Amino acid sequence: MKKIDCHVHFVGGGTAQSGTWFKLKTWWDRLQARMMLKGCGIEPSAMHDDLDRIYTEQLLKLIKDSSLDALVLLAQDIAHADDGTPLPDKSKFYVPNDVVLELGRRHEEIIPAISIHPGRADAMDELERCIESGARVLKLLPNVINIDCNDKKYAPFWTRMAEGKVIFLSHTGGEMTLPVMNKAYADPRILTLPLECGVTCIAAHSAGGSYPGDKDYTDDLLKMFKEFPNLYGDNSALCSLNRNKTIGKILDPEVQERILHGSDYPVPVSGLGVWIKGFLPWKDWRKWKGCQNILEQDYQFKKAMGFNEATFTRLSQLLDLN
Numbered sequence: 001m002k003k004i005d006c007h008v009h010f011v012g013g014g015t016a017q018s019g020t021w022f023k024l025k026t027w028w029d030r031l032q033a034r035m036m037l038k039g040c041g042i043e044p045s046a047m048h049d050d051l052d053r054i055y056t057e058q059l060l061k062l063i064k065d066s067s068l069d070a071l072v073l074l075a076q077d078i079a080h081a082d083d084g085t086p087l088p089d090k091s092k093f094y095v096p097n098d099v100v101l102e103l104g105r106r107h108e109e110i111i112p113a114i115s116i117h118p119g120r121a122d123a124m125d126e127l128e129r130c131i132e133s134g135a136r137v138l139k140l141l142p143n144v145i146n147i148d149c150n151d152k153k154y155a156p157f158w159t160r161m162a163e164g165k166v167i168f169l170s171h172t173g174g175e176m177t178l179p180v181m182n183k184a185y186a187d188p189r190i191l192t193l194p195l196e197c198g199v200t201c202i203a204a205h206s207a208g209g210s211y212p213g214d215k216d217y218t219d220d221l222l223k224m225f226k227e228f229p230n231l232y233g234d235n236s237a238l239c240s241l242n243r244n245k246t247i248g249k250i251l252d253p254e255v256q257e258r259i260l261h262g263s264d265y266p267v268p269v270s271g272l273g274v275w276i277k278g279f280l281p282w283k284d285w286r287k288w289k290g291c292q293n294i295l296e297q298d299y300q301f302k303k304a305m306g307f308n309e310a311t312f313t314r315l316s317q318l319l320d321l322n
């Protein structure tokens with residue numbers, strides 16, 4: 001079975017008419033972007049160059065040089081108002097579905113994850129088109145792009161996803177890198193209606209808090225695991241300094257049966273917090289802290305912390321890949 005990183009972002013600057021864009025409004029945005037690119041082994045000057053191509057080439061190099069077999073590459077829809085009006089001014093970056101679908105066609109290491117705000121006027125048509133193009137995963141950030149997933153008007157969208165065997169990877173818990181539109185949608189109970197419609201859901205970051213004082217929903221997620229057999233969590237970004245407290249709650253062997261491996265690339269990986277908290281043995285931290293391939297580094301840290309083999313291959317099983 002394939003070892004898969006279930007949570008890898010695409011970022012592009014719209015070169016070669018790809019349609020991608022990002023906005024860096026403040027000094028903090030610019031600093032974060034530079035740090036993230038550097039951490040991925042990309043010169044920050046790439047932001048003013050053909051970023052789409054440079055980012056793709058680097059990602060392919062990293063996955064090929066890693067212990068992993070494939071990664072889920074995420075499209076990113078923009079925010080919409082409750083009435084379906086697009087809100088590009090409230091959005092920080094955009095990655096069209098065709099960008100990841102095309103990369104998925106060209107490279108066997110890439111599993112595309114589409115992104116469609118279910119309130120969009122063309123949501124059902126776009127979902128249909130993407131399913132026909134082979135999409136098996138859909139990614140959304142309900143708190144960032146404003147989606148009340150439990151709104152009954154979205155039931156046909158979730159039902160079609162369930163019929164098309166499209167897995168829903170949803171951001172849960174707080175968010176620090178992107179502006180949040182509706183804080184309440186960080187709650188994993190936002191996934192209740194999609195789960196009831198039969199969609200297999202993965203709660204990204206296992207619903208943990210994102211910064212000190214941020215509300216932590218991991219215990220709520222663990223309760224939901226008992227109620228919904230089609231609900232999972234991922235361990236993406238949990239090696240970062242701000243999210244590592246979630247690790248202790250999901251290492252339990254019984255909980256691990258519902259956990260999938262994910263990195264949240266290009267979010268920086270740091271073993272420091274998990275080592276200080278006692279989850280990562282000293283020798284493993286020493287061995288991997290200087291690793292330049294952050295996909296591999298995240299994989300090695302997770303393995304050393306005790307995430308079992310099945311957490312790396314679980315998506316393969318859920319997608320029926322071999």
Ligand SMILES: [Zn+2]
Pocket residue numbers: 007009264
């Ligand atoms: Zn992410």
